[in-house]
Amino acid sequence: MQVATGIKIVNGIAIGKLHIFKAPVYEISEAAADPIEELARFEQARLKVQEQQHALYEKALKEAGEDSAGIFEAHEMMLDDDDLIDACKMIMTEQKKSAEYAAKEGFDNVAEMFREMDDPYFQARSADIIDLKNAMLDVLLGNDTDSLQGTEPSILVAEDLAPSETVKLDKSLLLGLVTREGSSNSHTAILARSMNLPTLIQCKSIEDDWEGKFAILDGYNSCLYIEPTQDLIDSLTARRNEDLKKEALLQELKGKTNTTVDGKTIRVFANIGGPADIGAVQQNDAEGVGLFRSEFVYLNSSEDPSEDSQFQAYKRVLETLSPKLVIIRTCDIGADKTIDYMNLDKEENPALGYRAIRICLTRKDFFKRQLRALLRASVYGKLGIMFPMIISLREVRECKEILEECKRELANEGVSYSKDIEIGIMIETPAAALCADELAEEVDFFSLGTNDLTQYTCAIDRQNAKLEPFSDTHHPAVLRLIQMTIEAGHRHGTWVGICGELGADPTLTETFLRMGVDELSVNPKSVLPLRKIIRSVDLSKSQS
Ligand code: PEP
Numbered sequence: 001m002q003v004a005t006g007i008k009i010v011n012g013i014a015i016g017k018l019h020i021f022k023a024p025v026y027e028i029s030e031a032a033a034d035p036i037e038e039l040a041r042f043e044q045a046r047l048k049v050q051e052q053q054h055a056l057y058e059k060a061l062k063e064a065g066e067d068s069a070g071i072f073e074a075h076e077m078m079l080d081d082d083d084l085i086d087a088c089k090m091i092m093t094e095q096k097k098s099a100e101y102a103a104k105e106g107f108d109n110v111a112e113m114f115r116e117m118d119d120p121y122f123q124a125r126s127a128d129i130i131d132l133k134n135a136m137l138d139v140l141l142g143n144d145t146d147s148l149q150g151t152e153p154s155i156l157v158a159e160d161l162a163p164s165e166t167v168k169l170d171k172s173l174l175l176g177l178v179t180r181e182g183s184s185n186s187h188t189a190i191l192a193r194s195m196n197l198p199t200l201i202q203c204k205s206i207e208d209d210w211e212g213k214f215a216i217l218d219g220y221n222s223c224l225y226i227e228p229t230q231d232l233i234d235s236l237t238a239r240r241n242e243d244l245k246k247e248a249l250l251q252e253l254k255g256k257t258n259t260t261v262d263g264k265t266i267r268v269f270a271n272i273g274g275p276a277d278i279g280a281v282q283q284n285d286a287e288g289v290g291l292f293r294s295e296f297v298y299l300n301s302s303e304d305p306s307e308d309s310q311f312q313a314y315k316r317v318l319e320t321l322s323p324k325l326v327i328i329r330t331c332d333i334g335a336d337k338t339i340d341y342m343n344l345d346k347e348e349n350p351a352l353g354y355r356a357i358r359i360c361l362t363r364k365d366f367f368k369r370q371l372r373a374l375l376r377a378s379v380y381g382k383l384g385i386m387f388p389m390i391i392s393l394r395e396v397r398e399c400k401e402i403l404e405e406c407k408r409e410l411a412n413e414g415v416s417y418s419k420d421i422e423i424g425i426m427i428e429t430p431a432a433a434l435c436a437d438e439l440a441e442e443v444d445f446f447s448l449g450t451n452d453l454t455q456y457t458c459a460i461d462r463q464n465a466k467l468e469p470f471s472d473t474h475h476p477a478v479l480r481l482i483q484m485t486i487e488a489g490h491r492h493g494t495w496v497g498i499c500g501e502l503g504a505d506p507t508l509t510e511t512f513l514r515m516g517v518d519e520l521s522v523n524p525k526s527v528l529p530l531r532k533i534i535r536s537v538d539l540s541k542s543q544s
């Protein structure tokens with residue numbers, strides 16, 4: 001037995017033959033007779049590759065989600081980059097070289113420039129340029145790139161897979177992925193994660209003559225075993241079968257309702273941070289988005305995001321997930337989430353300080369930019385708007401007034417917005433929970449932010465690791481506030497969900513169901529495990 005170790009990107013066990021992926025060899029003739037003809041060939045190839053990248057975008061969107069698919073959208077744009085394309089054209093017109101030589105030289109130069117940058121993100125982009133160069137050469141030289149994977153299911157080994165090579169792979173022939181190079185930042189790693197395929201990178205000691213050998217990829221221990229011992233085969237096969245059973249059971253739940261044995265149905269939604277998480281919502285069959293933490297749109301931007309750029313982000317999520325309900329929480333900045341361009345003062349007590357709705361209500365232009373972007377995006381799907389850190393009726397009314405002002409402005413400008421937007425607030429302060437009866441009159445829904453509700457109820461700073469021994473996530477005071485909020489909401493026809501971490505705690509699912517919760521919004525990976533629990537609960541029997 002031989003063992004190669006690497007860095008694990010995706011957990012899991014893959015068992016089967018190794019197939020060593022060999023990149024095609026390009027034989028490039030340098031000289032060309034007619035530059036006009038070469039320019040035309042180059043342009044034809046460029047358009048063809050753009051078309052291919054668009055098809056890969058569509059394929060990745062279905063299989064791996066928006067985040068992964070975005071790579072190919074970026075590739076399409078790179079092929080429109082004037083600097084890159086003009087450099088290639090000059091090689092054909094001034095040096096009188098062939099289209100393939102120009103593509104090789106032009107793209108290699110740009111890839112080299114990226115490789116030399118200090119930032120690992122830009123270094124990783126050099127692989128994207130090489131990927132595009134190879135796609136150009138494949139078109140110009142007429143290579144067939146679909147036959148590189150072999151014909152039987154295998155663990156695929158490669159030097160480093162380009163994103164387009166990764167997405168083109170036939171998943172039914174793919175047991176696992178191993179690369180000699182690669183970085184955890186690379187798009188291949190991102191794609192592997194979204195495909196949930198056992199994957200190792202930087203497995204340097206792979207040998208070429210391992211082609212066709214029987215192997216086990218053990219993602220849990222970051223090892224690749226070549227011709228493993230029988231004991232190892234038995235134990236890792238057992239582990240893989242266990243994983244497969246668990247996964248299959250969860251997959252079977254896709255498309256099913258979150259209904260208890262006695263017939264009560266609730267909604268299980270997903271929490272997301274932006275358009276990049278759309279794929280996870282779809283793959284885990286969440287019925288909607290219960291919390292889109294819009295502050296990540298702000299945190300991911302180096303400057304205050306414009307109304308337009310926000311509109312694009314919200315539109316993308318709403319449009320892709322339509323007709324599912326998508327609840328977007330207005331910017332919850334401050335406390336642990338700070339942003340330089342907001343120029344917020346340092347405070348003694350940031351968790352109790354100038355944050356979230358308090359910032360929005362005092363920086364009205366900032367708030368209106370977001371509300372206008374949300375309203376404009378609302379026509380592309382089913383939107384819910386949720387205000388965070390509410391402590392009083394006055395605040396909710398003010399938020400709603402500003403929202404109405406934005407609607408009036410848009411109407412005057414002739415810009416349409418949906419008339420069917422649900423309005424809600426987060427219940428994450430004891431003040432809001434205790435005033436839930438009054439607040440419920442004002443809104444369509446409540447969403448319990450148990451992370452902050454626990455922090456403020458127990459006076460335990462959620463950022464302070466030293467307080468861990470004092471913290472009790474199931475503190476009876478928090479559970480009572482949750483119960484009170486649900487009851488108050490229902491008295492006024494307001495539905496009530498939970499979007500804090502407690503919503504995903506499987507030991508509390510039955511308790512929440514008995515309290516009458518209408519929705520749980522959790523990290524996407526917890527959607528199907530929760531569905532499993534809900535479907536096993538019988539509320540007509542007393543709680544075990
Ligand atoms: C919460 O407080 O429970 C919540 C969902 O909001 P955040 O964790 O973003 O503060």
Ligand code: MG
Nearest residue numbers: 428449451452
């Ligand atoms: Mg919160």
